[in-house]
Amino acid sequence: MPSDLSxxxxxxxxxxVRALHGVSFDVPEGQIxxxxxxxxxxxxxxxxxxxGLVEPVEGTITVxxxxxxxxxxxxxxxxxxLSPEGRRxxxxxxxxxxxxxxxxTVSDRRARREMLxxxxxxxxxxxxxxxxxxxxxxxGEQQMCAIGRALMAQPRVLLLDEPSxxxxxxxxxxxxxIIEQISRGLGMTVLLVEQNAQxxxxxxxxxxxxxxxxVKLTGTGHELLASPEIRAAxxxx
Amino acid sequence: xxxxxxxSIINGVILGTLYLMMAIGFTLAFGVMRIVNFAxxxxxxxxxxxxxxxxxxxxxPFPLALALTAALAILLGALVERxxxxxxxxxxxxxMIASLGLAMILQHAALIIFxxxxxxxxxxxxxxxxxxxxxxxxxxxxxxxxxxxxxxAFYVFLMHTRMGRALxxxxxxxxVAAIYGVRLEIMYPLGLGLGVALxxxxxxxxxxxxxxxxxxGATPLLKAFIVVILGGLGSIPGAxxxxxxxxxxxxxxxxxxxxxxxxxVTFALVVVVLLIRPAGLLGRGEA
Ligand SMILES: Nc1ncnc2c1ncn2[C@@H]1O[C@H](COP(=O)(O)OP(=O)(O)OP(=O)(O)O)[C@@H](O)[C@H]1O
Ligand SMILES: [Mg+2]
Numbered sequence: 001m002p003s004d005l006s007x008x009x010x011x012x013x014x015x016x017v018r019a020l021h022g023v024s025f026d027v028p029e030g031q032i033x034x035x036x037x038x039x040x041x042x043x044x045x046x047x048x049x050x051x052g053l054v055e056p057v058e059g060t061i062t063v064x065x066x067x068x069x070x071x072x073x074x075x076x077x078x079x080x081x082l083s084p085e086g087r088r089x090x091x092x093x094x095x096x097x098x099x100x101x102x103x104x105t106v107s108d109r110r111a112r113r114e115m116l117x118x119x120x121x122x123x124x125x126x127x128x129x130x131x132x133x134x135x136x137x138x139x140g141e142q143q144m145c146a147i148g149r150a151l152m153a154q155p156r157v158l159l160l161d162e163p164s165x166x167x168x169x170x171x172x173x174x175x176x177x178i179i180e181q182i183s184r185g186l187g188m189t190v191l192l193v194e195q196n197a198q199x200x201x202x203x204x205x206x207x208x209x210x211x212x213x214x215v216k217l218t219g220t221g222h223e224l225l226a227s228p229e230i231r232a233a234x235x236x237x
Numbered sequence: 238x239x240x241x242x243x244x245s246i247i248n249g250v251i252l253g254t255l256y257l258m259m260a261i262g263f264t265l266a267f268g269v270m271r272i273v274n275f276a277x278x279x280x281x282x283x284x285x286x287x288x289x290x291x292x293x294x295x296x297x298p299f300p301l302a303l304a305l306t307a308a309l310a311i312l313l314g315a316l317v318e319r320x321x322x323x324x325x326x327x328x329x330x331x332x333m334i335a336s337l338g339l340a341m342i343l344q345h346a347a348l349i350i351f352x353x354x355x356x357x358x359x360x361x362x363x364x365x366x367x368x369x370x371x372x373x374x375x376x377x378x379x380x381x382x383x384x385x386x387x388x389x390a391f392y393v394f395l396m397h398t399r400m401g402r403a404l405x406x407x408x409x410x411x412x413v414a415a416i417y418g419v420r421l422e423i424m425y426p427l428g429l430g431l432g433v434a435l436x437x438x439x440x441x442x443x444x445x446x447x448x449x450x451x452x453x454g455a456t457p458l459l460k461a462f463i464v465v466i467l468g469g470l471g472s473i474p475g476a477x478x479x480x481x482x483x484x485x486x487x488x489x490x491x492x493x494x495x496x497x498x499x500x501x502v503t504f505a506l507v508v509v510v511l512l513i514r515p516a517g518l519l520g521r522g523e524a
Contacts, residue, residue: 053412053416072412072415072416073415073416073417073418073419073420075416076417076418077418081417084413084416088410088412088413090405090406090410090413090414091409092405092409093402093405097402097405100399100402101402101406101414102417104399104417104418104419105417105418149417153417153418
């Protein structure tokens, strides 16, 4: 299986604090990979580095074999879109305007309209609320809007940072199903970052466990779910 | 009496239009670049002089002079962003101080070039419209009409175009806008340029009514401040409401009481609004 996104020896500092120590992993094409780990492990930092929001001290990030420059917008040009931690919608813009911001660089009108219809297909509630300010949505709806916004960029690689954060368990299950549908239906590569390891690993073909800035374990989702180490550390068994 | 009221209301709405044109550019610079631009009033002054040069010296028709003023102002705004504000992008306080310095430079440059005396602007149109008892000078009607059209055009740009949407998104979250491909190195000069152009066009538009001198920028800046505070930082409907309200209050108070009473009433209003609604009339908690 060729890998779509490759991270090699990624090292990131915040001032004097080292957040990532030479992290390497691959995300195979067209599959869901889960990046799990506890609070402060460095998961979001990996995503920020991919999108050029933090500049790595060392390491390379490649998408489809091409190196990503450490600048905001560079990853997007290679087909990577992020749904950021905490959703970060444009709260005063309407739901539909948020979605259109995702497609800011997509110049093909038809492609935009088709993707918009797809997004409304995945998340009918967004269509019902499309003229509403995004800031007035419920947490679960905001998460759907953030995922939808990322999809609107027509990415080959979708990065999702903690979609389950602060969301009712029943909605988390629904989101999980939709993420699976998206990956299958659009053949999209998904890197799913989660503290909710149970949810993420059960969806994922590949799992990567991050601990204090280093990769601790990798394996298939099932292997990791079954591993006693993981169960003890992340699943509370 | 009712005639006088109607007259003051029209004047108030004209003032409101001017204040809104000033306030939008001011709040845009703050929203997009986090800069409190104290030089904003000087662009009003420059706009008035540019229009004066166009009409008096070059003999251009007023609409053309105004259009050229707008175009030059966009370039000037972009240049100012590049030279004055960009070095302080991560440092709001220094950016603010730089804008104060810029205001002084611009005002004194105008003083050196044009001298301190007020210059008269030729009347564009003479004559009046009569609506029953009401007499509206055509020059005022023209100013109001053009101002409203410009504001509407700007509103449509901001709300219904791709770039306008990107500017609004940028105001909310720069990082996220940037990762979705909004290019800050284009949007910053554009945002400042448009705001400066609105101020300059306001200056040119108001010049025939209020005259031209190097010192005319201070009052519109102050009014822009008040409108933005009253309306709620970053809220355009709030700014529109506050601008019209402010214009009406000023015009009615100075007609029926006195001009200095108008200032007192204005500041009393600001104090009351801030006490009751600290985020402004239509403002929300966050900036
Ligand atoms: N902007 C920042 N400045 C300084 N330190 C930071 C910053 N962002 C993150 N860190 C630190 O870097 C480390 C990794 O943070 P990161 O946000 O990547 O963790 P995470 O795995 O996403 O955690 P969570 O599950 O809580 O989101 C933490 O120790 C955090 O305190
Ligand atoms: Mg995180």
